[in-house]
Amino acid sequence: MDKAEQKSLLSKAESLELTDAERAKAEGSFIALAAGVTHYEMKGEGKTVVLVHGYSTPYYIYDKLFERFVADGYKVLRYDLFGRGLSDRVQAEYTPQFFSEQLAQLCEALIPGESFILVGTSMGGSITTRFVQEHPDKVEKLILLAPAGMDSFKAPFYMKMCKIPGFGKWIFSKIGAKSLFNGCAREIIYSKDEIDDYQRRFAYSLQYKGFVAATFSSLIHTILNTGETVKAYQAVAKKKTPMLVIWGTADRTMPYYQIERMKEVCPQATYITYEGSGHIFLFDEGERTYKDIAQWLVG
Numbered sequence: 001m002d003k004a005e006q007k008s009l010l011s012k013a014e015s016l017e018l019t020d021a022e023r024a025k026a027e028g029s030f031i032a033l034a035a036g037v038t039h040y041e042m043k044g045e046g047k048t049v050v051l052v053h054g055y056s057t058p059y060y061i062y063d064k065l066f067e068r069f070v071a072d073g074y075k076v077l078r079y080d081l082f083g084r085g086l087s088d089r090v091q092a093e094y095t096p097q098f099f100s101e102q103l104a105q106l107c108e109a110l111i112p113g114e115s116f117i118l119v120g121t122s123m124g125g126s127i128t129t130r131f132v133q134e135h136p137d138k139v140e141k142l143i144l145l146a147p148a149g150m151d152s153f154k155a156p157f158y159m160k161m162c163k164i165p166g167f168g169k170w171i172f173s174k175i176g177a178k179s180l181f182n183g184c185a186r187e188i189i190y191s192k193d194e195i196d197d198y199q200r201r202f203a204y205s206l207q208y209k210g211f212v213a214a215t216f217s218s219l220i221h222t223i224l225n226t227g228e229t230v231k232a233y234q235a236v237a238k239k240k241t242p243m244l245v246i247w248g249t250a251d252r253t254m255p256y257y258q259i260e261r262m263k264e265v266c267p268q269a270t271y272i273t274y275e276g277s278g279h280i281f282l283f284d285e286g287e288r289t290y291k292d293i294a295q296w297l298v299g
Contacts, residue, residue: 001196006181009203013177018208023086033105035098036088040079040106044070048111051078052103054122054148055223056180056215057280058085058205061121064286065293072294074117079106081127083214085205094217096130096229103131107138114138117297121145121282122254126222129232132241141242143293145282146254148222149229152261153254162219169216176212187252187278190285198283233265243269244296246289248277270296 016022023030028041041059049069051062059078069076080087082102083094092098107116118139120128125147132139158179162168184202185195205211222229236243243266249256256273263271272292274281282289 001199006199009200009206010178010181012203012207013181014207014209014212016207016209018086018089018210022208026086028086030086031106031109033102033109035092035102036082036090038079038082038088038102038106039086040077040110041066042075042077042110044073044075046073046075048075048077048114048116050103050107050111050116050118051076052118052120052124052128053078053081053084054120054124055218056084057184057202060085060201061280061283062119063283065119065282065290068286068290068294075111077106077110080205083211083218086208089208089210089214092217093221094214095221096126096225096232099127099222100130100134103127104135115140117141117143119143119145119293120147122279123148123218123222125149126225126229126232129229129236132239133232133235136235136239136241139241141244141297142236143244143246143296145246145289146248146251146279147245147262148254149226149233150258150261150265151226151230152258153226155224159219159224162216163224168220172216172219173212176216177206180212180215181206185280187250187280188284189250189276189278191283194283230265233262237266237268240268244272244293245269246272246274246281246292248274248279248281250276251279253279 028039053061058080062078082090118128125144126149185198188195247259
């Protein structure tokens with residue numbers, strides 16, 4: 001993607017209201033939950049798998065896993081977290097509890113009474129473990145891909161700056177859109193021919209007002225709220241929920257060193273390491289990721 005296109009896409013950031021008319025142009029389905037409208041896709045027949053994405057990239061990050069699960073005979077549900085994709089930009093604190101309630105209401109509406117396999121990537125790890133903590137009988141197996149939430153996480157300087165009252169929110173409002181856009185595909189290592197499309201789809205979500213505010217709130221109240229999130233991981237361990245964790249050693253977003261702390265907190269889990277892989281290997285190396293998940297599920 002040349003600089004002219006990048007500049008054009010960024011110029012549209014936070015420029016549109018997310019309305020029913022805008023949603024009517026898009027694929028997928030929509031449902032009104034207590035806090036707002038959620039964009040989702042559900043497809044297939046069989047055992048249900050629910051996919052929870054991470055901090056900023058909407059549900060398209062699961063494109064490759066979604067289709068493979070469906071082809072293998074699963075019913076698969078993926079959705080946009082509030083503040084992302086085509087889900088409402090809700091005026092709220094974006095805490096693990098807030099996201100867990102969105103997930104609970106969505107599942108109650110679309111797959112009532114079912115238990116299911118739950119998958120979370122990055123910040124989705126914080127959300128899914130909170131959900132298991134609150135709804136322990138709903139989740140049969142938990143799969144985490146480069147998850148957030150460990151209290152060993154060493155927040156980079158820019159994240160620490162965001163915690164400064166007043167200043168942090170102001171500076172994020174000024175540089176957040178550009179930073180998120182420029183960084184969204186930086187950890188694609190192997191599927192470089194898909195980077196441009198990945199960034200264009202990210203920019204599509206970024207153009208709707210409220211994205212930056214939602215990601216800022218998520219950073220403060222979920223990503224950096226590791227003390228509270230570790231309690232959810234401990235609850236998962238206590239319940240002995242079957243759990244698979246996959247992590248790449250070249251992860252720059254949620255660095256791999258955190259796996260040691262996770263092994264202490266969740267000793268019951270199965271751990272797989274991808275040497276040289278980045279943070280979004282589920283998209284970058286979709287086939288490899290799916291094969292390891294599928295093998296674990298039937299093992």
